Amino acid sequence: MAQTTAETSPQAQSPAPAARQPFRLRDGGRVDRSRLVSFRFDERELTGHPGDTLASALLANGVHLVGRSFKYHRPRGIVSAGAEEPNALVQVGRDPRTEPNIRATQLELFDGLSVSSQNRWPNLEFDVGGVNNLLSRFLPAGFYYKTFMWPAAAWETYEKAIRQAAGLGVSPSKRDPDAYDKTFAHCDLLVVGAGPTGLSAALTAARAGARVILAEQDFLLGGDLLSDRSAAIDGRPALEWLAEAEAELRSLDNVRILTRTICFAAFDHNFFGLHERVSDHLPFAERGDGRPRHRLWKLRTRQAIFATGAIERPLVFRDNDRPGIMLASAARSYLNRWGVMAGSNAVVFTGNESGYATALDLHQAGVRVAAVVDLRAEAEGPLSEEAKAAGLRILAGHAVIGTEGDKRVKKVRVGRLGSDGASIWGGGEEIACDLLVNSAGWSPTVHLHCQAKGSLVWDEAHACFLPDKAMQKGQATVGAAAGAFGLASCLAGGEAAGRAAAEALGLAPRAPARRLEAEDRDFLPMRQLYCVPSDKPLGQGGKHFIDQQNDVTAADLLLALREGYRSIEHVKRYTTTGMGTDQGKLGNVNAIGVVAEHLKLPLPEVGVTTFRAPYTPVSFGAFAGRDVDALLDPVRTTPMHSWHERNGALFEDVGQWRRAWYYPKEGEDLRRAVSREVKATRDSLGILDATTLGKIEIVGPDAAELLNRVYTNAWSKLEVGRCRYGLMLKEDGMVMDDGVTSRLDETRFLMTTTTGNAASVLAHLEEWLQTEWPELKVYLTSVTEQFATMTLSGPNARRLLGELCDLDLSNEAFPHMSWQPGRVAGVPARIFRISFTGELSYEINVPAGQGLYVWQTLFRHGEKYGITPYGTEAMHVLRAEKGFIIVGQETDGSVTPLDLSMDWIVSKKKDFIGRRSLSRTDIQKPDRAQLVGLLTQDPALVLPEGGALVETMREETPVPMLGHVTSSYWSPNCGRSIALALVKGGRGRLGKTVICALDGGKTAPCTVVEPLFFDKEGERLRG
Amino acid sequence: MLLIDCPHCGPRAELEFSYGHEAHIERPKDPDALSDSDWAAYLFLRENPKGVILERWVHSHGCRRWFNVARDTVSYEILAVYPMGAEPPKLEQARYV
């Protein structure tokens, strides 16, 4: 794809941005400080380094305010460093390559990246919608449901206003110029996640010879190792082990590593959806060259290992949503992986040991740690001891009970926590800070396990859900995703899972010489509080946010419970908690905990909401791939298609077929062109391309018997050379298809079907033959595309055909409903004398490759008769004048032959599919909808197809429906409009009036008539 | 997407197949002998078990052959594939509460 200058020029014109990144450490982390990357955030030109995400680069520049919240428009900052980010969603790029709701925490920085903040107007610093925050007590949970439900008709108006006020980001206004790909893949083992667990699993299985795909959502392998400055494996820095593991995996031919690839869905039988962001990280000038933007992998594997890690859970405390408040692990990642200080004066708020890891790293990097506020009565644990030794101020048995600061947290208030965890003693102490990190514990990423219908079990000690039993074979969840939080457990668990997978594959994995040495530190002991109390009742003086993306507070959950909601699924939908693009990765367990506490139920009894794919949003482009425009669906054309195009036909789609609709001449609209085609056919000669009709050859000694069983009428006595119309029912008695079938010889028939049903009729016949009547000796072959079919119709049809064919075409030699082989224009042909127009008609089948030649020859010779090509629209008018039905237009799966007054074709002497259903009591009711003709009292008025029919008009509603118009046309041969309709008890209403409802409250009275408008004696087709 | 082991073509993705609903529902030999409600039961009433279901599939985009499958409707595990007209295999019914 070519790079447009519009995307680069603002970059090129602006002055070189300052290299200053005041919060970047001098060294450390996985960024390349030797190179600067320029990017734009709203109006600001900033820089970062290769290896940065947008979030790490913003923080390096001291930018914390990145968006406004969905409902209250509160200032929001970066909360996480990964896929779980609820707040830092940005709009990337310019129209039409613009994309909303991209997580800044996963967006790789590149030169020329341009992003804007979302959900603010006119700008991020001053946002008018912020008034919602002041009005928030009038915007409780379910507010939209309650307020805007009445009157129903006004919803459309409300909705527009709401969407404008809310909304996250904007869609592109034009079509997406990028290309996307889809691909299928198969492997022995899929490993999701390339942290220590996944790497260890992949290495073990790959060494045993398994074909492994390792999928990692990040652009680097390593997972949490990248964020841990002290981790060691076998006495060396863990990053050295990581480099060796990656090098070994990359050296193996049986391993494919997919980075920037999220396994977003687990389907049945170890089928997975993976979304690879192929070129989103490249500067625009380097994209293209046939490379797609994204690629969707549809992967089938024999074994799967989910090494998806865990996500830190935030604490829910009053005003926990200000910019500068983030997860403890995120601050640690920014510090260690990206060399970025998320602040200069930090308060750590924790209920477990994880907070201390961050506190110690911040302290060591020179960030002032003003206090560690610990929910636990005593700060106990290895890291707590280290923190004490480092002289950090630890406030055990305390809680953050409030925060202040508008666009950045400025201070926190800390109070003593009652031993019940539900009360606060005193008004608290104020502590100034510009960074507040917090940790409630960790939630294993069990999404794939649960999507695959695996069950969960509640781990009370860690206050988290763990995978229990996998529903599908060959699936294992290991490492932190399975609750093994220590590094040594992750390495060992990965190794064991990799070995088990290899063994299940029939491979012989080598036993490791010895176990890898590493620390096995958990985050226990912990004190779990789902909602941290404050010095005021919940909901007063501030907000305890559970779901920051959807602005759902703990008070909202309690309101839902007060209003009677009990099921967590209902509470979720009523409050919208967990229903944002982040799907509640941070908030869901807290929400369940709050609900459980309020209902005084054990948490597992409240249960979890369903884990649904996708894990993170997937672009529509990836799902579409290359299947757009002409490649969206195959287009079938007839051998005469080029002629129709050259002769000005307009086309309509019938299934995948493109059929000539009508052939307008200069200045003609649809009605005039069709009237001309219809008149010409009845007056002299028309020609129709009927190639698309389905054709099935039915061959074998039992061919006639099969027809007897699938058609309503009898076939055994049909002579060779004769044709017969047949009606096919489903076993429920409803009309399924119709068409003419001809006996080619004793054991060979040619069945025609409607264009749209060709495939389903073949499948229907095959099903009955294979499953119910395997004793019948019959072969079925679709021959639709082997023949070109053209219909000559009109009083001059015989004359023209006689000029080009040596057969005796007289009524005696070649009567109606018969066929003969012959030559037409020298080409071998089957000629069928059958008619769908009511005129003298010949349907000529020739080998497809010679169709165009024969058509053109007929046309040349037919000029003296004014031969007129007619399309599907004229065909419809011609057959409607004769009252011939079209399956799918007069029928809709609820219409029997009796409803169509086609009793004449229903045999009483033999069984056939659907026969027994026709004698069911319901089918016999006299008030069933029956096919009739309608004549409008105003002959110029053409009724709308689908128009509703009623008996009388009246003020009170609803007015009982009598039926609907199925076909309606202007009939030039009748000089008036005609219509077919299905009307309740229609045959009993002949001569009576029904009323058709028209647009704008108008009505059209119509007389019910027999469904036959032209040549009622049927003399013309035998002429 | 299921992986279905077509007896003629081998394991293929579900999108190549069409579903044929419950298996072993024979068309009554003498439909006229059935009451309306018995006929309606043949037409419309199908089992919907939580556990093993015997069902028909056809390899529409492959060999176009019909066959029977025993599938667990909870785990979606395919427990057996067997030909049209054959007796279903003896299978243990998984217990689901």
Ligand SMILES: [Zn+2]
């Ligand atoms: Zn097959």
